[in-house]
Amino acid sequence: MSNNINYQLIIKALDHAPLATAIYATPELHIAFANKEMLKMWCSNESIIGKTFSDAFPNFDEDGFTSILMKVWKTGTTYIATDTPAEIKEGNTFHKRYFDFEYRALLDENQNTYAILHTSIDVTERNLSRILIRDQEQKLNLNQDLEILTHTLAHDAKNPLSIAKLGLETLRKKENLSAERKENWFEIIDGAIGSLNNIIDKTVKLSEARTYVLEKEEIHLDQILPSWVEEAVILNNAKDMIIEIAAIHPIMADKGGLYQIFSNIIGNAIKYSIHNIRPSLSIYSEKTHKGIAYYIKDNGIGIPENEINNIFLNLKRGSNALSFQGKGIGLFIVKRIMERLDGQINITSKLGKGTEVRLFFPN
Structure with a gap:
C-alpha cells in the first residue's frame, strides 16, 4: 500500500513540475505519463x-x-541533445x-531498461x-573567424600530410613491395x-569571404568513406580494428566539409x-523524413556524461582523454x-563502454 501511495505522490509531483516531463513504459514506447507542461509543449492533451509515441506523433516518427x-x-x-529542431x-x-x-534510460538491478524518462525545455527564443548573434559576430568579428580558420587548417591538414609522409617512407624503405x-x-x-587540397581550397575561400556559404551537392559517401576510414586506421596503427560499414546513403553536403567532419x-x-x-x-x-542521420559508434573509453556538451568547446576534451594525443x-x-x-551533431556515451556520434544532414 505504501509503495502505491509513494508512486501516486511522485506522479502528482511530476504533474505539477515546471519541467516538461514524460515517461515511456514499454519497448514499444507507450506513453505512460506526460505532465501538463509536456502536453502543452506537444500541443496535445491526455488522450x-x-x-x-509513434502513433501519437507520426511527425516525430x-x-x-x-x-x-x-x-x-x-x-x-x-x-542528451541541445538546440534540436522539431516540428x-x-x-x-x-x-x-x-x-x-x-531521454534517460531507467534501469533495473539487472541493468535492463524498464522505462525512459523524457524531460525537455523549449529553447526556441534562445536559439x-x-x-x-552568431551571424552578426561572423560578419563583424574577423579575428574570431581567422582564429577558427587557423585552427582548422593546422588541425585537419595533419592527417593527409601524415598519410602522404608515411606512404612515401614505406615506398622508399620497402623495396620488395608487390606491384x-x-x-x-x-x-x-x-x-x-x-x-x-580540399582543406586548403576551402580555407582560402573562407578567408576571402566571411559570408562564404559551403556549397552543397549530392555526395555518394559509399565511394569515399572507406578511404577515410583507411586513412584513420593507418594513422593510428589500428590494424586489428574491427570495422563494419553498412547502409551508406548519399547526402546533400559540401565534400571538403564532409572530409573534415568524418575524418x-x-x-x-579509432584513437x-x-x-x-x-x-x-x-x-x-x-x-x-527530413534528411539522413549517420551513426559512428565505437567501444572505446567513453565520455563522462556531465562532460558531453563541453567537449564541443574549443580546446576542451574529456577528463579521461588527457593522456591521449x-x-x-x-x-x-x-x-x-x-x-x-544546417546539420546537427549529438553524442551519447557510456564511460568505459564506448561512444556513438549522430550526424544529421538535412535534405
Whole structure:
C-alpha cells in the first residue's frame, strides 16, 4: 500500500513540475505519463496517454525521434541533445521549435531498461537569438573567424600530410613491395593530397569571404568513406580494428566539409578504442523524413556524461582523454561545420563502454 501511495505522490509531483516531463513504459514506447507542461509543449492533451509515441506523433516518427528512443531503450544509454529542431503540430499547422531534451534510460538491478524518462525545455527564443548573434559576430568579428580558420587548417591538414609522409617512407624503405601494394599506396597518397587540397581550397575561400556559404551537392559517401576510414586506421596503427560499414546513403553536403567532419569523428573513434582487446568501429546511416542521420559508434573509453556538451568547446576534451594525443580542437571544428551545413551533431556515451556520434544532414 505504501509503495502505491509513494508512486501516486511522485506522479502528482511530476504533474505539477515546471519541467516538461514524460515517461515511456514499454519497448514499444507507450506513453505512460506526460505532465501538463509536456502536453502543452506537444500541443496535445491526455488522450495520448496509453498510445505509443509513434502513433501519437507520426511527425516525430518521421523526424527520427522514435528511432533515437528505441536505441535508448535497447542500449540503456541516456541521450542528451541541445538546440534540436522539431516540428510541433498544432491543429493543421506545424511550427518549428527548438528544444534541449534528455531521454534517460531507467534501469533495473539487472541493468535492463524498464522505462525512459523524457524531460525537455523549449529553447526556441534562445536559439533564434543565438543564431542572430552568431551571424552578426561572423560578419563583424574577423579575428574570431581567422582564429577558427587557423585552427582548422593546422588541425585537419595533419592527417593527409601524415598519410602522404608515411606512404612515401614505406615506398622508399620497402623495396620488395608487390606491384599491387605499391599501387595501393600510390592511391592512398593521391587521396591524401586531394583531401589536403580540399582543406586548403576551402580555407582560402573562407578567408576571402566571411559570408562564404559551403556549397552543397549530392555526395555518394559509399565511394569515399572507406578511404577515410583507411586513412584513420593507418594513422593510428589500428590494424586489428574491427570495422563494419553498412547502409551508406548519399547526402546533400559540401565534400571538403564532409572530409573534415568524418575524418575527425572516425579518427577519435579509432584513437580512443585501439587499446581494447577487440576494438570496433561501426558506421551506418538511416533515412528520415527530413534528411539522413549517420551513426559512428565505437567501444572505446567513453565520455563522462556531465562532460558531453563541453567537449564541443574549443580546446576542451574529456577528463579521461588527457593522456591521449590531441588538443581538443576537432569536435569544435566539426560542430562549426555542421552548423554551416544546417546539420546537427549529438553524442551519447557510456564511460568505459564506448561512444556513438549522430550526424544529421538535412535534405
